[in-house]
Amino acid sequence: MDDKIREELLKYIGELKSLYSERSMLVMPTLRFAQEKFGRVDDNLIEEISRFLDIPAIKILSTARFYHFFTEEDSAKYRIEICTSISCSLLGSEHLYDYINRKFVDEEIKNNFSVTRVGCLGSCGTAPAMLVNGVLFENLNFERVDRVIEGLKSGKDIDKILG
């Protein structure tokens, strides 16, 4: 494993340790950090996380493989997960899903973005909703989706795109 990755992981875990009283509570935030930062949670990363947290690798692995948003392979730079459960669906999320896919006909853009349908994100009251790299966007419509994608393309911070 790349020393820089190991260093960043160790630094992150070091910062987290002061916030949580139990090591097991560090697993999810560390996995999320690895996914966001390195674009994947592969076996090497799981081994390192296991070593740094002193938690058996099998426990880290079972958590990582339970959640769809942790991927073994490098994922796209921007991972869009659009909710197509009932509330979002009734408010047009399937149309938004198709709309986003149509925007990604350009190869270069396609390589940077992935779009998947996911189940309820717990934001039914502000449906339709989607996540981009784990950041929640609500009350979506075509215009808001355009603003999000343009913001991503121009390199804005994800959590500042819609203000």
Ligand code: FES
């Ligand atoms: S149905 Fe989409 S957030 Fe709940």
